[in-house]
Amino acid sequence: MKTRALILAAGKGVRMRSDMPKVLHSILGRPLVWYVADAARQATGMQPVVVVGYGADQVRQALGDAVDYTIQRQQLGTGHAVLQAEELLRSQADQVLVVLGDMPLLTAESLQKIVDQQSRHQGALTMLTIVQSEARGFGRIVRDAAGHIQSIVEEVQASPEQLKITELNPSVYCFNGAWLWDALRRVPLSPKGEYYLTDLVGIAVKDGLSIQTVAAEDMNEAIGVNTRIHLAEATALMRQRINNAWMLAGVTMVDPQTTYIEPGVRLGQNCVIWPNTYLQGDTIVGEQTTLGPNTIVRSARIGSRCEIIAALVEQAVVEDEVSVGPFARLRKGAHLGRGVHMGNFGEVKNSYLGPGTKMGHFSYIGDAEVGENTNIGAGTITCNFDGKQKNKTEIGKDVFLGSDTLLVAPVRLGEGAQTGAGSVVTHDVPARTLVVGVPAREWRKLGENG
Secondary structure, rough: OOEEEEEEOOOHHHHOOOOOOHHEEEOOOHHHHHHHHHHHHHHHHOOOOEEEEEEEEHHHHHHHHOEEEOOOOOOEEEEEEHHHOOOOOEEEEEEEEEOOOOOOOOHHHHHHHHHHHHOOOOEEEEEEEEEOOOOOOOOEEEEOOOOOEEEEOOOHHHOOHHOOOOEEEEOOOEEHHHHHHHHHHOOOOOOOOOOOOOOOHHHHHHOOOOOOEEEEOOOHHHHOOOHHHHHHHHHHHHHHHHHHHHOOOOEEEHHHHHHEEEOOEEEEEEEEOOOOOOEEEEEEEEEEEOOOOOOOOEEEEEEOOOOOOEEEEOOOOOOOOEEOOOOEOOOOOOOOOOOOOOOOEEEOOOOOOOOOEEEOOOOOEEEEEEEOOOOOOOEEEOOEEEEOOOOEEOOOOOOOEOOEEEOOOOOOOOOOEOOOOOOOOOOEOOEEEEOOOOEEEEEEEEOOOO
Protein backbone atom coordinates (compact mmCIF):
# COMPACT_ATOMS: atom_id res chain seq x y z
CA MET A 1 0.00 0.00 0.00
CA LYS A 2 1.50 3.32 -1.11
CA THR A 3 1.52 6.22 1.32
CA ARG A 4 2.69 9.71 0.41
CA ALA A 5 3.06 12.61 2.78
CA LEU A 6 1.53 16.00 2.14
CA ILE A 7 3.11 18.86 4.09
CA LEU A 8 1.10 22.05 4.51
CA ALA A 9 3.49 24.99 4.21
CA ALA A 10 1.58 27.72 2.40
CA GLY A 11 0.98 30.18 5.24
CA LYS A 12 2.93 33.29 6.13
CA GLY A 13 2.92 32.90 9.90
CA VAL A 14 1.82 36.37 10.96
CA ARG A 15 2.76 35.88 14.61
CA MET A 16 6.41 35.35 13.67
CA ARG A 17 6.53 39.08 12.77
CA SER A 18 8.61 38.39 9.69
CA ASP A 19 8.46 38.64 5.90
CA MET A 20 10.02 35.20 5.74
CA PRO A 21 7.60 32.25 5.38
CA LYS A 22 7.11 30.69 8.80
CA VAL A 23 8.32 27.24 7.72
CA LEU A 24 11.70 28.66 6.69
CA HIS A 25 12.64 29.91 10.14
CA SER A 26 15.64 27.94 11.26
CA ILE A 27 16.35 25.38 13.96
CA LEU A 28 20.01 24.40 14.19
CA GLY A 29 20.77 25.43 10.64
CA ARG A 30 17.78 23.80 8.94
CA PRO A 31 14.33 25.29 8.18
CA LEU A 32 11.37 23.99 10.17
CA VAL A 33 9.86 22.31 7.13
CA TRP A 34 13.10 20.39 6.43
CA TYR A 35 12.66 18.41 9.65
CA VAL A 36 9.05 17.61 8.78
CA ALA A 37 9.96 16.52 5.25
CA ASP A 38 12.80 14.34 6.51
CA ALA A 39 10.59 12.55 9.04
CA ALA A 40 7.81 12.09 6.47
CA ARG A 41 10.22 10.65 3.91
CA GLN A 42 11.51 8.12 6.42
CA ALA A 43 8.00 7.12 7.50
CA THR A 44 6.59 6.60 4.00
CA GLY A 45 9.66 5.67 1.99
CA MET A 46 8.54 8.18 -0.66
CA GLN A 47 9.29 11.77 -1.53
CA PRO A 48 6.81 14.08 0.20
CA VAL A 49 4.70 16.76 -1.45
CA VAL A 50 4.80 20.28 -0.03
CA VAL A 51 1.92 22.71 -0.45
CA VAL A 52 3.45 26.16 -0.98
CA GLY A 53 1.81 29.56 -1.15
CA TYR A 54 3.27 32.59 0.57
CA GLY A 55 6.96 32.85 -0.36
CA ALA A 56 6.66 29.80 -2.61
CA ASP A 57 9.91 30.49 -4.46
CA GLN A 58 11.81 30.81 -1.19
CA VAL A 59 10.48 27.47 0.02
CA ARG A 60 11.39 25.82 -3.27
CA GLN A 61 14.88 27.24 -3.07
CA ALA A 62 15.32 25.98 0.48
CA LEU A 63 14.10 22.43 -0.15
CA GLY A 64 15.19 22.00 -3.77
CA ASP A 65 14.29 18.77 -5.52
CA ALA A 66 14.12 16.75 -2.30
CA VAL A 67 10.32 17.18 -2.36
CA ASP A 68 7.55 17.70 -4.90
CA TYR A 69 5.39 20.82 -4.86
CA THR A 70 1.85 21.97 -5.36
CA ILE A 71 0.68 25.54 -4.90
CA GLN A 72 -2.21 27.05 -2.93
CA ARG A 73 -2.69 30.41 -4.61
CA GLN A 74 -5.42 31.57 -2.21
CA GLN A 75 -5.16 30.94 1.52
CA LEU A 76 -8.58 29.33 2.02
CA GLY A 77 -7.80 26.96 4.87
CA THR A 78 -6.22 23.59 5.48
CA GLY A 79 -8.92 21.61 3.68
CA HIS A 80 -8.50 23.75 0.59
CA ALA A 81 -4.70 23.32 0.85
CA VAL A 82 -4.97 19.51 0.78
CA LEU A 83 -7.31 19.66 -2.20
CA GLN A 84 -4.59 21.38 -4.24
CA ALA A 85 -2.64 18.12 -4.24
CA GLU A 86 -5.46 15.98 -5.65
CA GLU A 87 -4.15 15.90 -9.21
CA LEU A 88 -0.71 14.91 -8.00
CA LEU A 89 -1.69 12.32 -5.40
CA ARG A 90 -5.03 10.77 -6.41
CA SER A 91 -3.43 8.18 -8.69
CA GLN A 92 -0.17 7.87 -6.74
CA ALA A 93 -1.17 7.16 -3.15
CA ASP A 94 -3.53 4.72 -1.44
CA GLN A 95 -3.03 6.70 1.77
CA VAL A 96 -2.21 10.37 2.31
CA LEU A 97 -0.27 11.40 5.41
CA VAL A 98 -1.00 15.08 6.14
CA VAL A 99 1.40 17.03 8.36
CA LEU A 100 1.81 20.71 9.15
CA GLY A 101 5.11 22.23 8.06
CA ASP A 102 5.72 23.99 11.37
CA MET A 103 6.06 20.85 13.54
CA PRO A 104 9.80 20.07 13.44
CA LEU A 105 9.82 17.77 16.47
CA LEU A 106 7.63 15.09 14.92
CA THR A 107 9.63 11.88 14.55
CA ALA A 108 9.60 9.36 11.75
CA GLU A 109 8.72 6.71 14.31
CA SER A 110 5.50 8.48 15.33
CA LEU A 111 4.48 9.10 11.74
CA GLN A 112 5.20 5.45 10.93
CA LYS A 113 2.82 4.35 13.71
CA ILE A 114 0.04 6.48 12.22
CA VAL A 115 0.65 5.10 8.73
CA ASP A 116 0.73 1.50 10.00
CA GLN A 117 -2.45 1.96 12.03
CA GLN A 118 -4.32 3.31 9.01
CA SER A 119 -3.03 0.42 6.88
CA ARG A 120 -4.54 -2.07 9.32
CA HIS A 121 -8.12 -0.81 9.13
CA GLN A 122 -10.61 0.18 6.46
CA GLY A 123 -11.77 3.43 8.06
CA ALA A 124 -11.52 6.97 6.79
CA LEU A 125 -8.51 8.12 8.77
CA THR A 126 -6.07 7.71 11.63
CA MET A 127 -5.02 10.74 13.62
CA LEU A 128 -2.40 11.62 16.21
CA THR A 129 -3.66 12.74 19.61
CA ILE A 130 -2.05 14.15 22.71
CA VAL A 131 -3.35 14.37 26.25
CA GLN A 132 -2.18 17.36 28.26
CA SER A 133 -3.66 20.17 30.33
CA GLU A 134 -1.93 22.94 28.37
CA ALA A 135 -3.97 23.20 25.18
CA ARG A 136 -1.57 25.45 23.20
CA GLY A 137 -4.48 26.39 20.94
CA PHE A 138 -5.18 22.84 19.73
CA GLY A 139 -8.71 21.67 18.98
CA ARG A 140 -10.49 19.38 21.43
CA ILE A 141 -11.36 15.81 20.48
CA VAL A 142 -14.96 15.06 21.33
CA ARG A 143 -15.92 11.40 21.93
CA ASP A 144 -19.24 9.75 22.67
CA ALA A 145 -20.01 7.58 25.68
CA ALA A 146 -18.58 4.54 23.90
CA GLY A 147 -15.31 6.35 23.28
CA HIS A 148 -15.81 6.88 19.55
CA ILE A 149 -14.64 10.19 18.08
CA GLN A 150 -17.53 12.41 17.05
CA SER A 151 -15.86 15.68 16.12
CA ILE A 152 -12.99 18.10 16.61
CA VAL A 153 -13.93 21.44 18.12
CA GLU A 154 -11.53 24.33 17.60
CA GLU A 155 -10.59 26.24 20.73
CA VAL A 156 -12.26 29.48 19.68
CA GLN A 157 -15.56 27.64 19.08
CA ALA A 158 -15.44 25.36 22.12
CA SER A 159 -17.96 25.62 24.94
CA PRO A 160 -16.77 25.95 28.56
CA GLU A 161 -17.34 22.22 29.04
CA GLN A 162 -15.45 21.35 25.85
CA LEU A 163 -12.53 23.53 26.91
CA LYS A 164 -12.02 21.15 29.84
CA ILE A 165 -11.23 18.28 27.43
CA THR A 166 -7.54 17.36 27.63
CA GLU A 167 -7.37 15.11 24.54
CA LEU A 168 -6.10 17.39 21.81
CA ASN A 169 -5.67 17.37 18.06
CA PRO A 170 -2.19 18.43 16.79
CA SER A 171 -3.38 18.02 13.17
CA VAL A 172 -1.46 14.97 11.97
CA TYR A 173 -3.59 12.60 9.90
CA CYS A 174 -3.33 9.60 7.61
CA PHE A 175 -6.32 9.41 5.26
CA ASN A 176 -7.76 6.68 3.10
CA GLY A 177 -6.99 8.19 -0.30
CA ALA A 178 -10.06 6.85 -2.07
CA TRP A 179 -12.33 8.50 0.52
CA LEU A 180 -10.34 11.72 1.02
CA TRP A 181 -10.79 13.50 -2.30
CA ASP A 182 -14.58 13.15 -2.41
CA ALA A 183 -14.90 14.06 1.27
CA LEU A 184 -12.92 17.27 0.81
CA ARG A 185 -15.60 18.54 -1.56
CA ARG A 186 -18.14 18.15 1.23
CA VAL A 187 -16.26 20.32 3.71
CA PRO A 188 -18.45 23.35 4.52
CA LEU A 189 -17.26 26.92 4.30
CA SER A 190 -16.49 28.27 7.78
CA PRO A 191 -17.71 31.65 9.05
CA LYS A 192 -14.16 32.91 8.37
CA GLY A 193 -14.47 31.93 4.71
CA GLU A 194 -12.12 28.94 4.96
CA TYR A 195 -12.35 25.17 4.57
CA TYR A 196 -11.03 23.30 7.60
CA LEU A 197 -9.46 19.86 7.41
CA THR A 198 -10.81 19.08 10.88
CA ASP A 199 -14.34 18.97 9.45
CA LEU A 200 -13.41 15.70 7.75
CA VAL A 201 -13.77 14.00 11.12
CA GLY A 202 -17.46 14.87 11.30
CA ILE A 203 -17.93 13.83 7.67
CA ALA A 204 -16.32 10.44 8.39
CA VAL A 205 -18.71 9.97 11.33
CA LYS A 206 -21.71 10.75 9.09
CA ASP A 207 -20.40 8.27 6.53
CA GLY A 208 -20.34 5.61 9.25
CA LEU A 209 -16.58 5.10 8.87
CA SER A 210 -14.23 4.40 11.73
CA ILE A 211 -11.58 6.82 12.96
CA GLN A 212 -8.50 5.44 14.64
CA THR A 213 -6.09 7.33 16.89
CA VAL A 214 -2.43 7.01 17.87
CA ALA A 215 -1.45 8.66 21.14
CA ALA A 216 1.82 10.59 21.09
CA GLU A 217 4.32 9.14 23.57
CA ASP A 218 6.31 12.38 23.72
CA MET A 219 4.13 15.47 24.07
CA ASN A 220 6.94 17.65 22.74
CA GLU A 221 6.52 16.16 19.28
CA ALA A 222 3.26 18.04 18.90
CA ILE A 223 4.79 21.49 19.44
CA GLY A 224 3.98 23.74 16.52
CA VAL A 225 6.00 26.90 15.93
CA ASN A 226 3.79 29.98 15.74
CA THR A 227 5.93 32.58 17.53
CA ARG A 228 9.63 33.23 18.18
CA ILE A 229 9.03 31.91 21.69
CA HIS A 230 7.89 28.59 20.24
CA LEU A 231 10.91 28.63 17.92
CA ALA A 232 13.29 28.95 20.86
CA GLU A 233 11.43 26.21 22.72
CA ALA A 234 11.61 23.83 19.77
CA THR A 235 15.28 24.65 19.21
CA ALA A 236 16.16 23.74 22.79
CA LEU A 237 14.29 20.44 22.54
CA MET A 238 15.86 19.55 19.18
CA ARG A 239 19.31 20.36 20.53
CA GLN A 240 18.69 18.11 23.52
CA ARG A 241 17.47 15.31 21.24
CA ILE A 242 20.53 15.51 18.98
CA ASN A 243 22.97 15.78 21.89
CA ASN A 244 21.41 12.83 23.70
CA ALA A 245 21.71 10.69 20.58
CA TRP A 246 25.43 11.49 20.24
CA MET A 247 26.13 10.84 23.91
CA LEU A 248 24.44 7.45 23.60
CA ALA A 249 26.66 6.82 20.56
CA GLY A 250 29.83 7.37 22.57
CA VAL A 251 30.53 11.12 22.47
CA THR A 252 31.34 12.96 25.71
CA MET A 253 29.79 16.39 26.24
CA VAL A 254 31.11 18.31 29.21
CA ASP A 255 28.02 20.54 29.21
CA PRO A 256 25.24 19.52 26.78
CA GLN A 257 23.33 22.70 27.59
CA THR A 258 26.00 24.80 25.83
CA THR A 259 26.76 22.41 22.97
CA TYR A 260 25.11 23.00 19.59
CA ILE A 261 25.24 20.26 16.95
CA GLU A 262 23.35 20.52 13.67
CA PRO A 263 21.65 17.46 12.16
CA GLY A 264 24.15 17.06 9.28
CA VAL A 265 27.15 16.63 11.60
CA ARG A 266 28.88 13.24 12.05
CA LEU A 267 31.07 12.44 15.07
CA GLY A 268 33.41 9.56 15.82
CA GLN A 269 33.39 7.63 19.09
CA ASN A 270 35.20 8.99 22.12
CA CYS A 271 35.15 12.58 20.92
CA VAL A 272 35.04 15.12 23.74
CA ILE A 273 33.01 18.29 23.23
CA TRP A 274 33.68 21.16 25.64
CA PRO A 275 31.22 24.01 26.39
CA ASN A 276 30.25 26.71 23.91
CA THR A 277 31.07 24.57 20.88
CA TYR A 278 29.03 24.83 17.66
CA LEU A 279 29.26 22.07 15.05
CA GLN A 280 27.47 23.12 11.89
CA GLY A 281 26.71 22.11 8.31
CA ASP A 282 28.03 18.77 7.06
CA THR A 283 30.97 18.62 9.45
CA ILE A 284 32.60 15.21 9.93
CA VAL A 285 34.85 14.53 12.93
CA GLY A 286 36.98 11.43 13.51
CA GLU A 287 37.47 9.45 16.70
CA GLN A 288 39.08 10.63 19.94
CA THR A 289 39.10 14.28 18.89
CA THR A 290 38.63 17.08 21.41
CA LEU A 291 36.72 20.20 20.34
CA GLY A 292 36.38 23.36 22.38
CA PRO A 293 35.71 25.10 24.57
CA ASN A 294 34.54 28.08 22.51
CA THR A 295 34.99 26.46 19.10
CA ILE A 296 32.94 26.85 15.92
CA VAL A 297 33.27 24.26 13.14
CA ARG A 298 31.35 24.80 9.89
CA SER A 299 31.20 22.17 7.13
CA ALA A 300 34.72 20.93 7.85
CA ARG A 301 36.48 17.56 7.83
CA ILE A 302 38.42 16.89 11.02
CA GLY A 303 40.43 13.74 11.57
CA SER A 304 41.02 11.55 14.60
CA ARG A 305 42.99 12.41 17.73
CA CYS A 306 42.92 16.14 17.03
CA GLU A 307 42.60 18.99 19.53
CA ILE A 308 40.93 22.24 18.49
CA ILE A 309 40.52 24.88 21.18
CA ALA A 310 38.78 28.27 20.91
CA ALA A 311 39.00 28.30 17.12
CA LEU A 312 36.89 29.01 14.04
CA VAL A 313 37.11 26.31 11.37
CA GLU A 314 35.17 26.85 8.14
CA GLN A 315 35.11 24.53 5.10
CA ALA A 316 38.57 23.25 5.96
CA VAL A 317 40.26 19.84 6.11
CA VAL A 318 42.19 18.84 9.21
CA GLU A 319 43.96 15.49 9.09
CA ASP A 320 44.74 13.22 12.06
CA GLU A 321 46.67 14.30 15.15
CA VAL A 322 46.51 18.03 14.45
CA SER A 323 46.36 20.68 17.18
CA VAL A 324 44.79 24.08 16.56
CA GLY A 325 44.34 27.14 18.75
CA PRO A 326 43.50 28.85 20.89
CA PHE A 327 42.24 31.85 18.90
CA ALA A 328 43.03 30.43 15.47
CA ARG A 329 41.05 30.56 12.25
CA LEU A 330 40.93 28.09 9.38
CA ARG A 331 39.12 29.58 6.41
CA LYS A 332 37.72 27.97 3.27
CA GLY A 333 40.25 25.80 1.48
CA ALA A 334 42.61 25.39 4.44
CA HIS A 335 44.11 21.90 4.65
CA LEU A 336 46.33 20.87 7.54
CA GLY A 337 48.29 17.67 7.05
CA ARG A 338 48.85 15.01 9.69
CA GLY A 339 50.48 16.22 12.88
CA VAL A 340 50.42 19.93 12.02
CA HIS A 341 50.49 22.32 14.97
CA MET A 342 48.78 25.68 14.51
CA GLY A 343 48.94 27.87 17.60
CA ASN A 344 47.27 31.02 18.84
CA PHE A 345 46.23 33.92 16.63
CA GLY A 346 47.06 32.19 13.35
CA GLU A 347 45.00 32.18 10.16
CA VAL A 348 45.13 29.86 7.15
CA LYS A 349 43.12 30.35 3.96
CA ASN A 350 43.12 28.29 0.77
CA SER A 351 46.44 26.70 1.68
CA TYR A 352 48.00 23.32 2.40
CA LEU A 353 50.32 22.83 5.36
CA GLY A 354 52.27 19.61 4.99
CA PRO A 355 52.59 16.94 7.71
CA GLY A 356 54.52 17.97 10.79
CA THR A 357 54.57 21.68 9.97
CA LYS A 358 54.59 24.06 12.94
CA MET A 359 52.85 27.44 12.82
CA GLY A 360 53.07 28.59 16.40
CA HIS A 361 51.53 32.04 16.58
CA PHE A 362 50.57 35.36 15.00
CA SER A 363 50.88 34.28 11.36
CA TYR A 364 48.81 34.39 8.18
CA ILE A 365 49.16 31.82 5.40
CA GLY A 366 46.98 32.42 2.34
CA ASP A 367 47.03 30.83 -1.13
CA ALA A 368 50.10 28.79 -0.25
CA GLU A 369 51.54 25.28 -0.52
CA VAL A 370 53.75 24.44 2.45
CA GLY A 371 55.92 21.34 2.53
CA GLU A 372 56.28 18.92 5.44
CA ASN A 373 58.18 19.69 8.64
CA THR A 374 58.39 23.40 7.93
CA ASN A 375 58.68 25.96 10.75
CA ILE A 376 56.57 29.08 10.28
CA GLY A 377 57.93 31.70 12.66
CA ALA A 378 55.84 34.14 14.65
CA GLY A 379 54.48 37.01 12.58
CA THR A 380 54.99 35.31 9.19
CA ILE A 381 52.70 36.63 6.46
CA THR A 382 52.16 35.51 2.88
CA CYS A 383 51.45 38.72 0.99
CA ASN A 384 49.18 37.03 -1.52
CA PHE A 385 47.12 39.95 -2.88
CA ASP A 386 48.71 42.54 -5.15
CA GLY A 387 45.63 44.74 -5.39
CA LYS A 388 44.26 42.96 -8.45
CA GLN A 389 44.63 39.22 -7.95
CA LYS A 390 45.64 36.53 -5.49
CA ASN A 391 49.10 35.03 -6.02
CA LYS A 392 50.55 31.76 -4.79
CA THR A 393 53.40 31.08 -2.39
CA GLU A 394 55.24 27.75 -2.60
CA ILE A 395 57.31 26.64 0.37
CA GLY A 396 59.32 23.41 0.21
CA LYS A 397 59.77 20.87 2.98
CA ASP A 398 62.06 21.44 5.96
CA VAL A 399 61.98 25.23 5.45
CA PHE A 400 62.63 27.55 8.43
CA LEU A 401 60.91 30.93 8.32
CA GLY A 402 62.22 33.40 10.88
CA SER A 403 59.92 35.65 12.88
CA ASP A 404 58.23 38.49 10.98
CA THR A 405 59.03 37.07 7.56
CA LEU A 406 56.96 38.59 4.73
CA LEU A 407 56.64 36.42 1.61
CA VAL A 408 55.57 38.61 -1.32
CA ALA A 409 53.78 36.32 -3.76
CA PRO A 410 54.23 34.93 -6.30
CA VAL A 411 57.32 33.44 -4.71
CA ARG A 412 58.89 30.02 -4.16
CA LEU A 413 61.22 28.81 -1.41
CA GLY A 414 63.14 25.62 -2.10
CA GLU A 415 63.64 22.63 0.19
CA GLY A 416 65.54 23.44 3.36
CA ALA A 417 65.61 27.20 2.73
CA GLN A 418 65.71 29.66 5.63
CA THR A 419 64.84 33.29 6.23
CA GLY A 420 66.21 35.60 8.88
CA ALA A 421 63.95 37.47 11.27
CA GLY A 422 62.24 40.45 9.62
CA SER A 423 63.04 39.38 6.07
CA VAL A 424 60.90 40.59 3.17
CA VAL A 425 61.18 37.92 0.47
CA THR A 426 60.35 39.24 -3.01
CA HIS A 427 62.19 36.68 -5.16
CA ASP A 428 62.48 32.90 -5.24
CA VAL A 429 64.86 31.37 -2.71
CA PRO A 430 66.94 28.35 -3.86
CA ALA A 431 67.03 25.16 -1.81
CA ARG A 432 69.18 25.19 1.35
CA THR A 433 69.82 28.92 1.14
CA LEU A 434 69.58 31.49 3.95
CA VAL A 435 68.21 34.91 2.98
CA VAL A 436 68.00 38.00 5.19
CA GLY A 437 67.11 41.68 4.96
CA VAL A 438 64.70 44.04 3.22
CA PRO A 439 64.42 43.03 0.47
CA ALA A 440 65.85 39.62 1.38
CA ARG A 441 69.18 38.67 -0.19
CA GLU A 442 71.20 35.52 -0.06
CA TRP A 443 73.35 35.40 3.05
CA ARG A 444 74.90 32.00 2.63
CA LYS A 445 74.40 28.47 1.37
CA LEU A 446 73.41 25.87 3.93
CA GLY A 447 74.72 22.34 4.25
CA GLU A 448 72.53 19.28 4.14
CA ASN A 449 71.92 19.71 7.88
CA GLY A 450 71.21 23.47 7.81
